[in-house]
Amino acid sequence: xxxxxxxxxxxxxxxxxxxxxxxxxxxxxxxxxxxxxxxxxxxxxxxxxxxxxxxxxxxxxxxxxxxxxxxxxxxxxxxxxxxxxxxxxxxxxxxxxxxxxxxxxxxxxxxxxxxxxxxxxxxxxxxxxxxxxxxxxxxxxxxxxxxxxxxxxxxxxxxxxxxxxxxxxxxxxxxxxxxxxxxxxxxxxxxxxxxxx
Ligand SMILES: [Zn+2]
Numbered sequence: 668x669x670x671x672x673x674x675x676x677x678x679x680x681x682x683x684x685x686x687x688x689x690x691x692x693x694x695x696x697x698x699x700x701x702x703x704x705x706x707x708x709x710x711x712x713x714x715x716x717x718x719x720x721x722x723x724x725x726x727x728x729x730x731x732x733x734x735x736x737x738x739x740x741x742x743x744x745x746x747x748x749x750x751x752x753x754x755x756x757x758x759x760x761x762x763x764x765x766x767x768x769x770x771x772x773x774x775x776x777x778x779x780x781x782x783x784x785x786x787x788x789x790x791x792x793x794x795x796x797x798x799x800x801x802x803x804x805x806x807x808x809x810x811x812x813x814x815x816x817x818x819x820x821x822x823x824x825x826x827x828x829x830x831x832x833x834x835x836x837x838x839x840x841x842x843x844x845x846x847x848x849x850x851x852x853x854x855x856x857x858x859x860x861x862x863x864x
């Protein structure tokens with residue numbers, strides 16, 4: 668019996684570079700410990716796929732401290748976040764899963780914890796990551812938006828510039844010869860270095 672009042676987030680501690688899909692391996696490992704099945708309620712693979720482990724009303728096997736296995740939903744992300752950060756897809760999937768569970772069980776943000784909050788001898792959900800799980804996810808998702816804003820801005824700049832600057836495609840191609848030829852032609856009016864002609 669599990670009454671979800673908390674959300675606890677883990678990492679598998681196995682780099683996604685070693686193994687990009689890990690659900691089956693974790694499930695086998697936990698069965699080998701005699702736990703019946705994977706100890707988490709959800710596992711999020713590197714590609715953002717959310718895989719279901721235990722039913723939410725079934726007690727977990729992921730955080731033994733403070734009876735948390737009977738009072739929480741356990742979510743595990745694949746990866747070793749002592750040495751790598753979650754993928755953006757994992758961040759998005761984790762964020763929406765947490766928000767959905769918060770709504771379903773009225774779990775406040777202060778009850779969303781990394782495993783190490785309870786198991787203080789561990790780094791779990793990874794020493795590279797802060798305790799503020801939702802804040803971290805929001806920041807990661809936000810920085811993606813910022814990047815695409817920057818791309819948009821750059822496109823605008825190029826559009827603007829191409830109205831005023833002739834031969835901008837040569838500049839954009841980054842072809843150093845074209846650029847030199849362009850400058851040479853501009854300065855001398857001599858066109859012989861322009862390969863395109
Ligand atoms: Zn853990």
